[in-house]
Amino acid sequence: MxxxxxxxxxxxxxxxxxxxxxxxxxxxxxxxxxxxxxxxxxxxxxxxxxxxxxxxxxxxxxxxxxxxxxxxxxxxxxxxxxxxxAPGRSIREVRSSFRDIDRRLRDIELAYTSPNNRLAREIDDLKHQ
Known part of the structure; x- marks a missing residue:
């Protein structure tokens, strides 16, 4: 091969x-x-x-x-x-990229699932307009 x-x-x-x-x-x-x-x-x-x-x-x-x-x-x-x-460097770059993607996904999930009263109020205000 x-x-x-x-x-x-x-x-x-x-x-x-x-x-x-x-x-x-x-x-x-x-x-x-x-x-x-x-x-x-x-x-x-x-x-x-x-x-x-x-x-x-x-x-x-x-x-x-x-x-x-x-x-x-x-x-x-x-x-x-x-x-x-540099195979070792390439592996580190891929891992770093995945860590960055994982961090961003966690931030999105946290923002979406957390009880954010201000955001909920703004959404309700938009619904009632």
Whole structure:
């Protein structure tokens, strides 16, 4: 089974083997900057970056087709990039969001169910007008 948070070659958006597009998808950087960094690293560190590129292109798996369908939503893509970068932080953000929603629901429930005489009076006044 394919892991959603793993590194995959992005052959659909790639130019040669999909390594730079895969790195960009995994890290959240723009693919143009990843490609520029790869070219500069190859120019200044020849032949090691080129060998690493070829090895990654040979060893890494291609991105499963169903992941392309799931990424149609930019919000979904951003969520998975955050999750890959820092899973613990993503979990904390989700928990914080749920705590905030829960707090707001409690406030609404309290306002709705509490005996608020002033509010009841205003509603009765509106009914009798």
């Amino acid at each position: 394919a892991r959603r948070t793993g590194f995959y070659l992005d052959k659909r958006n790639g130019k040669f083997m999909g390594v730079c597009a895969g790195i960009a998808d995994y890290t959240g950087f723009d693919v143009l900057w990843v490609r520029v960094a790869t070219v500069l690293a190859t120019m200044f560190g020849f032949p090691f970056p080129l060998i690493a590129y070829l090895v990654i292109g040979w060893v890494a798996d291609a991105k499963p087709g169903n992941f392309y369908l799931e990424e149609a939503d930019p919000e979904d893509r951003q969520f998975w990039q955050k999750t890959r970068a």
